[in-house]
Amino acid sequence: MANLLKYLFLFKIYFFASNLFAQEEFDFDIGGLFDLDSIVVTASGSLNIDEMIDVMRNDTTFYEAFRRLRVNEHHADHHIEYLNKKGKTIGNQYVSTQQVPATKPNCFRLEITKNDKEGNIEKKDGENRFLSQKVFAELFMNSNELYCKSNRTENHQNSSMVDRYIDNLKLLIFAPGQPINLPVVGKKTRIFSKSMQKYYNYSLISDTYSNVNCYAVKIKVKPKYQDDKNAAIIRELITYFDKTNFNILGRKIEIWYEAFGFKAIGDFDLRLTKTNDSVYFPSAFKYGGIGKIPFKKIENVIFTSDFYYKPLNLN
Numbered sequence: 001m002a003n004l005l006k007y008l009f010l011f012k013i014y015f016f017a018s019n020l021f022a023q024e025e026f027d028f029d030i031g032g033l034f035d036l037d038s039i040v041v042t043a044s045g046s047l048n049i050d051e052m053i054d055v056m057r058n059d060t061t062f063y064e065a066f067r068r069l070r071v072n073e074h075h076a077d078h079h080i081e082y083l084n085k086k087g088k089t090i091g092n093q094y095v096s097t098q099q100v101p102a103t104k105p106n107c108f109r110l111e112i113t114k115n116d117k118e119g120n121i122e123k124k125d126g127e128n129r130f131l132s133q134k135v136f137a138e139l140f141m142n143s144n145e146l147y148c149k150s151n152r153t154e155n156h157q158n159s160s161m162v163d164r165y166i167d168n169l170k171l172l173i174f175a176p177g178q179p180i181n182l183p184v185v186g187k188k189t190r191i192f193s194k195s196m197q198k199y200y201n202y203s204l205i206s207d208t209y210s211n212v213n214c215y216a217v218k219i220k221v222k223p224k225y226q227d228d229k230n231a232a233i234i235r236e237l238i239t240y241f242d243k244t245n246f247n248i249l250g251r252k253i254e255i256w257y258e259a260f261g262f263k264a265i266g267d268f269d270l271r272l273t274k275t276n277d278s279v280y281f282p283s284a285f286k287y288g289g290i291g292k293i294p295f296k297k298i299e300n301v302i303f304t305s306d307f308y309y310k311p312l313n314l315n
Helices: 002-018 038-044 049-055 061-071 131-140 161-174
Strands: 034-036 074-083 089-101 107-119 200-209 212-221 234-242 248-259 262-275 279-292 299-309
Touching: 061 107, 061 262, 061 279, 074 131, 089 131, 131 279, 131 299
Parallel strands: 034 200
Antiparallel strands: 074 089, 074 299, 089 107, 200 212, 212 234, 234 248, 248 262, 262 279, 279 299
16 A cells, blocks of 8 residues: 555656646656655655656646636635835735625626725726736636636637736746746746756655645756746746645745746745545645736735635535
8 A cells, every 4th residue: 555655646746747848848767857865765665757757748736726716615815915126015905705606507706805905006096006916816806707617718819918928927827837928938937848957956855844744846946047047937846745645735936037028036835725535726825026017117016815615516
């Protein structure tokens, strides 16, 4: 049984990692890139993780977990802190929402139960002052849409530059490694491709996350490329697995992107919970960093979100 769990754990590592691999550039000797600490070496035994590569192509654990928010009941508390260039707080927004059943079967709608604002974060006409507010609203406060389990496809047609930026930002956060349609990015998000391997150190270590003993898959830009903003978009990526059952607990991402008036520099922390013993949902989301699109001022914000669930009907 222990050996089976170890096999399943390494299977999960590669299944999650498949989402990061460039399909046409994939290196089938990827296992040779990983450094293992002494605890992991003892636990993993003689398993050859390269043999499991082919089954790890389509993991979207985090992306799907956040999409499920829209089609299942939950309550959420959000705090957005707006800062100036010097890091001083200039405003706050406190939001509470709940996703509730709609009158149409198998559909849900969002109710905003609190939206308190402090500081100079609105224009005179009451419109949001910051692009960050639009990004946040798109992710967690869209009360104008009806979300149904039978059709969760997002509409990207006729979208504005801001909407396309948000769509690509969501991919970068929730499904890192997927192609990103932003200037100069190209294949730089494909962190396991042959062309990007030279920029990264890859490791599998024993670690602690949220007071839980974990295995951590870590991909980090090599020290000699740390100051090269053109080397890699994803500067560090860590995914945590519970040692006792190898469930995914969370992911941390550090990104650095600057090109043609676009800028995104920040750290993300995404934490998951498993309900009904089989399905992942977000438990917490944190972000701190700066962002900018052409013709807009640079913005500095901190997002913090916590999610709470009732017993879920996932049929």
